[in-house]
Amino acid sequence: VLRVTPGQPVRIGIVDGPLGTGVVLAADDTSVALQCTFEATPARPKVDLLLALPRPKVMRRLWAQLAALGVSRVMLTNAARVERNYFDTHVLDAAVYRPLLLEGLQQARDTHLPVVSIHRQFRRLVEDELASASNADLSMVADPASEASPFTAIQPATRRVLLAIGPEGGWNRFELELLRSRGFIGVGIGPRTLRSDTACVALLAVMHEALRLRGSRHP
Amino acid sequence: VLRVTPGQPVRIGIVDGPLGTGVVLAADDTSVALQCTFEATPARPKVDLLLALPRPKVMRRLWAQLAALGVSRVMLTNAARVERNYFDTHVLDAAVYRPLLLEGLQQARDTHLPVVSIHRQFRRLVEDELASASNADLSMVADPASEASPFTAIQPATRRVLLAIGPEGGWNRFELELLRSRGFIGVGIGPRTLRSDTACVALLAVMHEALRLRGSRHP
Numbered sequence: 001v002l003r004v005t006p007g008q009p010v011r012i013g014i015v016d017g018p019l020g021t022g023v024v025l026a027a028d029d030t031s032v033a034l035q036c037t038f039e040a041t042p043a044r045p046k047v048d049l050l051l052a053l054p055r056p057k058v059m060r061r062l063w064a065q066l067a068a069l070g071v072s073r074v075m076l077t078n079a080a081r082v083e084r085n086y087f088d089t090h091v092l093d094a095a096v097y098r099p100l101l102l103e104g105l106q107q108a109r110d111t112h113l114p115v116v117s118i119h120r121q122f123r124r125l126v127e128d129e130l131a132s133a134s135n136a137d138l139s140m141v142a143d144p145a146s147e148a149s150p151f152t153a154i155q156p157a158t159r160r161v162l163l164a165i166g167p168e169g170g171w172n173r174f175e176l177e178l179l180r181s182r183g184f185i186g187v188g189i190g191p192r193t194l195r196s197d198t199a200c201v202a203l204l205a206v207m208h209e210a211l212r213l214r215g216s217r218h219p
Numbered sequence: 220v221l222r223v224t225p226g227q228p229v230r231i232g233i234v235d236g237p238l239g240t241g242v243v244l245a246a247d248d249t250s251v252a253l254q255c256t257f258e259a260t261p262a263r264p265k266v267d268l269l270l271a272l273p274r275p276k277v278m279r280r281l282w283a284q285l286a287a288l289g290v291s292r293v294m295l296t297n298a299a300r301v302e303r304n305y306f307d308t309h310v311l312d313a314a315v316y317r318p319l320l321l322e323g324l325q326q327a328r329d330t331h332l333p334v335v336s337i338h339r340q341f342r343r344l345v346e347d348e349l350a351s352a353s354n355a356d357l358s359m360v361a362d363p364a365s366e367a368s369p370f371t372a373i374q375p376a377t378r379r380v381l382l383a384i385g386p387e388g389g390w391n392r393f394e395l396e397l398l399r400s401r402g403f404i405g406v407g408i409g410p411r412t413l414r415s416d417t418a419c420v421a422l423l424a425v426m427h428e429a430l431r432l433r434g435s436r437h438p
Contacts, residue, residue: 061280064414065414065417068411068412068413068414068417069411069413069417069421070411107412107413107414108411108412108413109410109411109412110411149428149431149432150428151370151428151432189424189427189428189431190427190428190431191328192287192288192289192327192328192329193287193326193327193328194287194288194326194327195283195284195287195326198284198287198288198420201417201420201421201424202288202420202421202423202424203424204421205408205420205421205422205424205425206424206425206428208408208409209368209369209370209408209409209425209428212368212408212409213368213370
């Protein structure tokens with residue numbers, strides 16, 4: 001892809017392993033020989049995402065952006081306002097989303113491939129599966145009605161965050177109650193309603209900035 | 220579009236004016252009569268954006284998102300790493316971008332149509348035109364090399380912000396120096412490199428959250 005020539009250095013990374021530099025020793029049409037020097041493995045992103053499955057077109061656009069912003073885990077779930085046929089799309093095939101996730105990782109120079117899981121039963125996910133799927137010590141649910149900011153929820157001691165983002169029309173009351181009963185704190189980033197892909201990027205960006213600043217006791 | 224029937228209430232808004240509610244009096248194939256009640260005009264978004272023109276496909280995706288997140292003004296500029304032919308696209312025609320901006324405003328329930336201007340000469344924009352185009356009292360340039368957060372730059376007294384975001388390959392040294400010489404402070408949101416549309420959404424979200432929290436002396 002890169003049309004490398006011998007002697008040329010290229011940036012490399014091993015999935016879930018270290019970043020490094022490779023110097024091209026030889027290259028032909030089918031293979032490239034590299035002499036590799038590895039550096040540190042990047043830190044695992046501190047955010048897990050629980051996302052009500054958006055429509056396929058939106059989900060396709062999101063994969064690379066999620067990996068670039070940094071999520072350790074992506075749990076895609078059903079919800080009352082998610083249409084059932086969204087689960088039939090090939091955008092949920094690993095063969096489709098893995099290259100998109102890798103594209104996002106390359107952009108951000110990370111190697112941690114987000115772990116993806118798909119959950120057709122919201123209640124079972126929250127009641128039975130979540131405790132083992134995420135080891136976050138702080139869970140938040142994006143709620144436009146909430147005035148609390150991720151910045152007030154995240155404490156200097158917070159290590160990992162689980163963020164739940166609902167479908168285009170929002171979680172219904174049962175879903176929101178269930179999340180709250182499991183310790184999810186409602187957070188928002190202001191009164192403007194955003195499209196679900198914009199909301200994901202916006203909330204993840206604010207979350208990471210809060211973790212970066214609170215972690216260093218910065219502001 | 221909404222297939223309204225008499226008696227039905229619909230949310231309405233006048234561009235650059237108030238939001239309100241309209242009750243349908245009569246509707247046929249070509250017209251709808253509404254009895255309108257107007258409420259307050261939303262506050263003008265506190266962020267102006269100076270953006271190196273991204274490639275047309277990316278710019279098209281951005282319009283609605285910019286309006287939804289809230290920008291008062293969008294100045295699209297040339298830069299060394301912007302390809303000249305990007306300026307020839309119809310994505311810069313008001314006939315194309317205005318409906319996309321309106322879509323974003325509807326989503327966010329705002330009425331302030333961002334003022335759009337296109338600048339083919341970066342230097343002239345920064346040296347001669349910027350002072351009259353934006354009345355921001357704080358100017359920032361997104362710089363991946365900067366560790367300063369928008370949260371540390373924005374003060375409780377900050378009223379309006381001008382944010383400059385460079386092209387996919389970054390501003391060159393001359394451009395960055397010129398911006399700094401005009402008072403732009405370098406800010407970043409962490410070490411990950413983001414695609415320019417993701418970066419726009421992420422930075423605008425963090426900026427608005429910083430304005431929201433700092434303004435209320437919140438965190």
